[in-house]
Amino acid sequence: MAPKKIIPKSTGDSSSGKHWVIAGAGSIGLWLGAHLVAAGERVTFLARPRIISKVQTHGVHLTSWQGKDMRIPAEKLVMTADEACLAEADVVLISVKSKDTLTIGEQVARYIKPNTCVVSAQNGINNAAALKNIFMSHNVGSLMVPYNVMPMDEGRYHCGTEGNLVIDSRFSDLAEVIRRADLTIKTADDMHEVLWGKLLLNLNNPLNALSGVPLVEELADRRWRKQLADCMDEVLNILGELGIQPKVQSPVPASFIPKILRLPTFLFKLVAGKMLQIDPLARSSMWEDISLGRPTEIDYINGEVVRYARSLGMEAPINERVISDIKRLEQTSVK
Structure with a gap:
């Protein structure tokens, strides 16, 4: 049994009642998660120490070529390298590189609750299937992210392309939460085609x-x-x-x-x-x-x-x- 660890608590007021953990808080993870934080969702970012240090210094500044300009101060962002934060998750959004899917999946499996949803927001075709082999009894699916987000100086993350997020129709409740976070999203029955x-x-x-x-x-x-x-x-x-x-x-x-x-x-x-x-x-x-x-x-x-x-x-x-x-x-x- 894993030793008990201290899990950081989110400071934001939750609007959906769900606790999101962004597993792999790189550019896409921070882009999606920061929008959720701004919408009042409870979010914890599981990230590498380098990213944590950067966010704690600068916060997160989201911009886009279409004029978005949103700043989330560091004190509003719960950052940790401690995977024990996964024990509190209602939704785990996985945004690591595809080569790390099995590694992060095994880490997540050590902690999450039986009713936690696991959503892959990754490139590639078969990440959700690989995760489903690990989480046989969990609700596992995909979130397709169409745009590219580049890290810039001083905590800025810039979106230079456009498109609609697409999520498995089984997660229509999550789609509504994401939609309230000022992100355009659709649902689809066949995510493999998407x-x-x-x-x-x-x-x-x-x-x-x-x-x-x-x-x-x-x-x-x-x-x-x-x-x-x-x-x-x-x-x-x-x-x-x-x-x-x-x-x-x-x-x-x-x-x-x-x-x-x-x-x-x-x-x-x-x-x-x-x-x-x-x-x-x-x-x-x-x-x-x-x-x-x-x-x-x-x-x-x-x-x-x-x-x-x-x-x-x-x-x-x-x-x-x-x-x-x-x-x-x-x-x-x-x-």
Whole structure:
């Protein structure tokens, strides 16, 4: 039995009566959790000492390219590196990198109550399934986060893209809480289709890292768009074999996106102007990982494509090449 530890108490007044624990309070975890705190929810952030120190010094300052400007002072944010905080959780929101899913899952399993909900807010396709294998008797599901949030100086976290959060329809009560926290969210019955839709768009993450330029500049370059279209075609072929229709946050079906990407640039800008309505300085999270010398999630994005292709006796050579290019870049940058 684990030794008894002191669990920090939240200072905020709860509006839903739920105690949220954000397990893996990086950029996305802080973005979501700070919104909940501002809405009066009781939230504890389980984070690394480096993040805790940063938040205790600066608080959290949320900004977006669309004009959001929200400050949460440090005294309103309950930060801890003590995993015993999980014992009080009604909802555990997991936002660690996909490679750490099993590790955090085992930590959570040591503490949580039988009726605690576990929600994966991660990149990749199979994190919720992996967590469900650990939490056989718990309610486990996914929250799809469509945007990218970058850490800036002095506790600022900046959202440079847009989109609606999507959560499993079994968590409609949580969706309502999140909606009251000034975050747009929808529910979906088949999150697997939603997660494949996100992965389809996330194929641009490594290409943006390889390009070394902001997203707007990369998408304005037809050479990069054609490479992205080739990667997407491989995924769409795989999904066709699996009978899966990916759900993307786009006014056109997923199957049309590669065709639009391959258009000459002047036509692309006319047809897909909304794709370029992002912060001119925004870059992908994989670019951030490379720039900070951290391992990337390439194995859980393009790597998933290759694994599914092989399981079906198919090939995905374009995605394999992107993986190799990113692995080489990691070798020169990981500290």
